[in-house]
Amino acid sequence: MNVVSIQTQDFDVSAELAALRAGDARVGAVCSFIGTVRDRSGPQAAGSVRAMELEHYPGMTEKAIEAMIGAARQRFDIFGARVIHRVGVLQPMDQIVLVAVSSVHRGEAFQACEFLMDYLKTQAPFWKKETTPEGARWVDARVADDAALARWGIAAGNA
Numbered sequence: 001m002n003v004v005s006i007q008t009q010d011f012d013v014s015a016e017l018a019a020l021r022a023g024d025a026r027v028g029a030v031c032s033f034i035g036t037v038r039d040r041s042g043p044q045a046a047g048s049v050r051a052m053e054l055e056h057y058p059g060m061t062e063k064a065i066e067a068m069i070g071a072a073r074q075r076f077d078i079f080g081a082r083v084i085h086r087v088g089v090l091q092p093m094d095q096i097v098l099v100a101v102s103s104v105h106r107g108e109a110f111q112a113c114e115f116l117m118d119y120l121k122t123q124a125p126f127w128k129k130e131t132t133p134e135g136a137r138w139v140d141a142r143v144a145d146d147a148a149l150a151r152w153g154i155a156a157g158n159a
Contacts, residue, residue, distance in 0.1 A: 002020075003066065003069055003080075003082055003083065004060070004062045004065045004069070004082075004083050004084075005083070005084045005085075006056055006062060006065055006084075006085050006120065007084065007085075007086060007087070008086065008087060008088040009086075009114075010086070010094070010095055011084045011086075011095060011098055012073045013032065013098060015020055015107050016082055016084065016100060017030055017032060017096060017100055019082075020080050020081075020100050020101075020102050021080070021102050022080050024079055024080070024102065026079060026104060027079060027080075027102045027103070027104070028103070028104045028105055028106075029102065029103050029104065029105055029106040029108070029109040029110075030100060030101070030102045030109060030155045031100070031101055031103075031106065031109035031110050031112070032098060032099065032100040032101075032113065033097070033098070033099045033100075033113055033117050034095055034097070034098055035095070035096045035097040035098075035116075035117075036078040036093060036094060036095055036096060037049065037052050037091060037092050037093060037094045037096055038092060038093075039092040043049070047130060048132060048133065049092055049130050049131070050091075050092075050131045050132060050133070050159045051089055051090065051091055051130075051131040052089070052090045052091075052096075052128060052129070052130050052131070053088065053089045053090070053128070053129040053131070053136075054085075054086065054087045054088065054090065054096070054127070054128050054129075055056045055087060055126065055127045055129075056085075056087050056124075056125060056126050056127070060125055061085075061124060061126065064123065064124055064125055065083050065085070065120065065124055066084075068116055068119045068120060068123065068124070069081045069083065069116065071115075071119065072101070072112045072115050072116050072119075075111075075112070075115065075152075076101075076103070076108045076111055076112040076115065077103060077104065077105075077108045078101045078102060078103045078108060078109065078112045079102045079103060079104075079114070080087060080101065080102040081099075081100070081116065082098065082099075082101075083097070083098065083099050083100075083104075083120065084096055084097065084098040085097045085120075085124070085126065087126075089094055095124055097117075097120070099113055099116045099117050100113070100118065101113050101116070109118055115152055116149040118145070118149045118151075118152060119149060119152075121141075121148070121149070122141060122145050122146055122148075122149045123149070
């Protein structure tokens with residue numbers, strides 16, 4: 001199983017988690033995060049999201065995410081990690097990303113999963129375009145995402 005997969009097709013969370021822990025009796029915890037396309041309609045939203053398009057640089061994106069997993073392995077006592085990120089045109093409620101880690105204890109698994117997601121949001125080379133009733137626009141990085149990464153002692157200047 002590759003630890004990183006960039007793909008257009010959806011993923012089966014149950015199958016991915018089972019594969020992550022398969023045959024490893026040391027695993028006492030598996031933590032996962034699944035990100036989905038949400039419709040951001042409401043009083044603070046710029047408009048409802050009708051579609052989201054994600055682009056990446058093949059090869060470069062996988063290497064960047066593999067380096068992120070390497071950083072997580074140095075910081076946390078984890079056994080396995082799996083990151084799947086979808087690209088292409090996605091609709092509200094579609095799954096976008098899976099980050100999953102296995103460890104002896106839940107604390108390390110939770111921290112590693114959160115670290116990887118914070119790292120992924122700011123450092124992975126993806127470009128996101130949202131289509132709303134007002135038209136399509138590229139989405140900029142958020143200051144809050146950079147702040148989330150900074151709490152791990154990593155500076156990012158994306159927003």
